Amino acid sequence: MTKQFTLALTLLLGQNIIAQTSPELNSAEILLGIKKLNTVGSVLYIAAHPDDENTRLLGYLAKEKNFRTGYLSLTRGDGGQNLIGKEQGESLGLIRTQELLAARRTDGAEQFFTRANDFGFSKNPEETFTIWNKDSILKDVVLAIRRFKPDVIICRFPTTGEGGHGHHTASAILALEAFDLAADPTKFPEQLKEVEVWKTKRIFWNTFNFGGTNTTSEDQLKIDVGTYNPLLGISYGEVAANSRSMHKSQGFGSAKQRGESMEYFKFLKGEAAEKDVFEGVNSSWKRLPSGTDIEGLISACISHFDPQHPEGSLPALESIYSKIKQLDETNPNVRYWKNQKLTACQELILQCAGLWMESYVSDYSAVPGSEISISNQIIARNTGNVKLNSLTFLGQTDKATDLQLSKNKLETIEQKENLSKSSPYSTPYWLAEPHTVGMYTVKNPVLIGTPENKPAKSVVYHLTIDGIDFHVERGLVFKSTDPVKGEVYRPFEILPPATINITDQVVVFSAMTPKEVSFTVKANQSNIKGTVKVAVPTGWKIEIKNPEVNLVKKGDEQLVKAILTPEKNGKDGQLRASVSINGSDYSKSITRVEYDHIPYQFFLSDAEAKIVFLDLKKTASKIAYIPGAGDNVVACLTQIGYDVTLLTDELLAKEDLSVYKSIVTGVRAYNTNDRLPVYYDKLMAYVEQGGNLIVQYNTNNRIAPMETKIGPYPFTISRDRVTDDNAPVTFTNPEHPVLHTPNTITPKDFEGWVQERGIYFATELDPHYETVFSMQDPNEKPSKGSLIIAKHGKGNFVYTGLVFFRELPAGIPGAYRLFVNLLSLPQNKN
The missing domain is CATH 3.40.50.10320 (LmbE-like)
Incomplete structure (x- = not known):
């Protein structure tokens, strides 16, 4: 689908095209489109x-x-x-x-x-x-x-x-x-x-x-x-x-x-x-030379539009289209509106004719140089005066069809095409190159500003409707039928022969003990034979147990395991993986994003993982985690040896919580889990009997007000935050156990933090709460609410706005050390 045509679809009525690539407008939507055609x-x-x-x-x-x-x-x-x-x-x-x-x-x-x-x-x-x-x-x-x-x-x-x-x-x-x-x-x-x-x-x-x-x-x-x-x-x-x-x-x-x-x-x-x-x-056509006549034609088309027979407006729309096409393009403003309105008028003609056309492939992905099977379907449901003259496939093959469409008869044309060996891999254009914290890198200036990629490949339908030639582009898609969702579409992807994903994006070591690292190689074509190769920084040793991969069918996956061992001179750095196939190395991983409310999304990136060695001491390892809105904290804690149980609603109801040294709630858990207030008394009893309850940040605003009790004593969640990730941190309570057990926390532990220090700090604290840190952004007053701790019976309650959910996945050593100390808070003496 061309950029111009894509804009026209949105321009017309903003119809929902997640489910299909060929829009289908009802008569009210067509009439709205004609009215819009008359506004300049x-x-x-x-x-x-x-x-x-x-x-x-x-x-x-x-x-x-x-x-x-x-x-x-x-x-x-x-x-x-x-x-x-x-x-x-x-x-x-x-x-x-x-x-x-x-x-x-x-x-x-x-x-x-x-x-x-x-x-x-x-x-x-x-x-x-x-x-x-x-x-x-x-x-x-x-x-x-x-x-x-x-x-x-x-x-x-x-x-x-x-x-x-x-x-x-x-x-x-x-x-x-x-x-x-x-x-x-x-x-x-x-x-x-x-x-x-x-x-x-x-x-x-x-x-x-x-x-x-x-x-x-x-x-x-x-x-x-x-x-x-x-x-x-x-x-x-x-x-x-x-x-x-x-x-x-x-x-x-x-x-x-x-x-x-x-x-x-x-x-x-x-x-x-x-x-x-x-x-x-x-905003009328009078702003353009020769526009007055066009305005009159559109007004007449609106007046005579018959919602029962939108095809009756075809002659008027075709006259409008011809008039617009005759506009002089020497004036830039005229040229601009001519292009906009020609595209919009074309789409209205297609809709009034009841034209639907779509090109889809037999598989959702292919590799450069491979053959793909394309099914092309077209139907004119309101008129038979439509001729499909030819199709252009992937910008490389013209196929004459000379097909006169019969009213409401679906026609299917099959075609096989070979993708060019130089076809670029599919990935969002703004993610194709490395970027800085503040700017994406876009090498093609034509793409700057566009919302998303054009389809990877497309087919152009060359039509004649009532004697007027039209060229309509359809991007290739893959569609299937889900037993629950019905017909499901996803974009056609061009991928490397194989991708290689590393199980953990950060591999964290807290001792010299070797650790297993896993790589998943997925075949994007059949008969993939290759060798996994891994490069590690100086001072690290990698031993791949069985580097050979043999994937018979497209879509097959193979898990390759390796032992990564730190050495005394090892430094933090990047682990880089690739798979060598027929003398070529392929080093892209793929990240997929699937939600029902948006089209299927993915992007390619370099297959890399960060290696971090922590100077870390740890106490009891059995903890529990109550999921919130979504974070990767559990995976990070598992990496450093914690035995983490996810506390579902069912487990919260029946589990003896005393078996856990600490319980952590995920980010925004109290905003997203309306069952947590039910377990308030049970969680407070757990603290009182000697447990540690660590509550990560929740929001409190007009959209998501915090109306439930969280801690044993009152406090308010504010919108206070520190956005400077290098903001100085003052230790206001230097003798507190959280700074010493089992790891000694120093200002160095706040070096290298990413994006921010913390969000939604606590304010209006009951006197039972102790604070530990003070921090502020430039030219602001210090805030002490990033971490609050209250003794309650034998145990401790913690609320923290520090952004552990960002820092732990980023492999920030100090964040790990401080979080471990929170999990290790000692019991209080009676």
């Missing part, structure tokens, strides 16, 4: 993250005002938290990218990004721009404006900080600067090979009233976006709830709102407007 205007919304966008406003602009509407999210939300699973970083960014696209399919807007990597919470734009390359991100915002050509730009946040997050404020700063630079031909002139300069009429801040901050005012411009759309059958408050509820990894399921709903706008720059956000914006 655009608006770009700019913010920082997935979920920042105002879905109610986007839906209103896209489906009521019928503007081409886009959302530019500077990041993909990679540094956030995950309510539905264990994914962090790149994997979480994939999830949130697809959640944004699902939201856009719901509200009708389009989605764009910059190369900025969400590195986690930032308290001010100054900090943000020390990690993001400001000039590069600014360049991306300018490119987005020049490509999209918005008449109006709307920011979600102000430059003055009321948005809270440093990324939020940075997004407004960048938007305001880009507003001017996009019109300046001396700025980023290399972009002008692809796009023209663009002068947006004005830019606003969409003021807000939430989180205790009201920035709206009655002297601001305002729009009632609570309108009901009878063609949709719902209001835009309901559209917004459906759209926002797509952000499932953030737990943003939203209630539907009905009735009047005002949005407010503060003018920032450009031509001032007195009464209307779009004052002076000509």
Whole structure:
């Protein structure tokens, strides 16, 4: 599917295309598309993250005002938290990218990004721009404006900080600067090979009233976006709830709102407007030379549209298509709207004809150079005046068909093709190259800003409908039938002959004892014979028990085990694995992400694992873990020798908890497990009798208020955090056992931490609680709530906002040492 055609699908109505690649619109959706065809205007919304966008406003602009509407999210939300699973970083960014696209399919807007990597919470734009390359991100915002050509730009946040997050404020700063630079031909002139300069009429801040901050005012411009759309059958408050509820990894399921709903706008720059956000914006065809006739034709098409017989609008749409095609392209603005409207009009013609076409493969993946079987199906359900002239396969083979379609008769054309040996492997384009903490590396400038990859391979259908030629591209997909889900689609993948995954991404040693490391080799074609090779840093010894792999069938896997032994001069470093096949080494691992609410996702990366040697002492090893929203802490504790039992609801109900030295709750456990309050008394009795209960961070906000008791004495979970991962840590209670038993904790143990120190610190502490550390971000007051400990009977209760869930999987030695000390807190004397 071409970029232009992909945009057109979103542009039309935002239909949900997770289930299929050939859209099927009902008559109401077709009529909405024709109405949108008659609007020649655009608006770009700019913010920082997935979920920042105002879905109610986007839906209103896209489906009521019928503007081409886009959302530019500077990041993909990679540094956030995950309510539905264990994914962090790149994997979480994939999830949130697809959640944004699902939201856009719901509200009708389009989605764009910059190369900025969400590195986690930032308290001010100054900090943000020390990690993001400001000039590069600014360049991306300018490119987005020049490509999209918005008449109006709307920011979600102000430059003055009321948005809270440093990324939020940075997004407004960048938007305001880009507003001017996009019109300046001396700025980023290399972009002008692809796009023209663009002068947006004005830019606003969409003021807000939430989180205790009201920035709206009655002297601001305002729009009632609570309108009901009878063609949709719902209001835009309901559209917004459906759209926002797509952000499932953030737990943003939203209630539907009905009735009047005002949005407010503060003018920032450009031509001032007195009464209307779009004052002076000509969004009719009259803005283009020769556009008046086209507007009249579309208006007539709308008036005569018959929902029982949408094919009756084909002659009118074909006349409109021909008129648009005749527009002069010498004017860049005319050329822009000509391309947009031709693509949209083509899709409306296909829908009115009841045309459905799809190309799918017999297997979901293949390797470069292999043969693939492609089934191509096409049907015209509303008219028989459609001819399939030919098909172009993978951009390499033309096949004449000369097939006159009979009304409502499904035609199938089979084809076998060989993939080029030089076909690139499939992986998200922004993850194809190594990246920094703040920026993704994208070598192809054409891809910058696009939400996702084009399909790996595609087929072009060359059609004639009522004498007009059309070329329709369909990306290759694989589809199957699940007994529960029904028809399931996934993208076609081009993969290396074999991938090799390392079981643990961090291999942690706390003694000189050898440790077994496992590698899983998976065949992506049949008859794979090869040898596993592993490189380790100086001072480590690796012995592969049986390095030879022999995989007969595609999809077969073989587990290869090795013994990794530390030596006295061993240093922390990277273990690198590959599999050698016919003289070539393949060193890619594959990470797959599967959730029902988004399309199937995966990415390739180098097969590497971090090796860490810890100076670590450990006491009793039998502990329990109550799962929360999802983290990898259990695997990390298992690596250093703990015997960890997962406490399910059933075990919590019947288990004798006294057999465990310590019990740990996973991140956000009290936010996600509504059964935990039932076991409050049992957990407190466990502490009182001598156990240690360690509660990792939970959230407490308007979306997820903390209304249950957690500890034996009162405290409040705040939104306090320390985002500087190098922030100095002061030991305020240096004699506390947690700093000495069994490991002596020093400031060195806080070196090398990633992303942040801690989040959702405790405040308003009952006097029974002791604090241990004080820390703060630059220019802020010290906070002591990162770790609180209370004696309760013979045992100890701990609440900590320190981000162990990030530090342990990253192999941070000090985080392991401190966490072990929490697990080892001694019993209290009566």
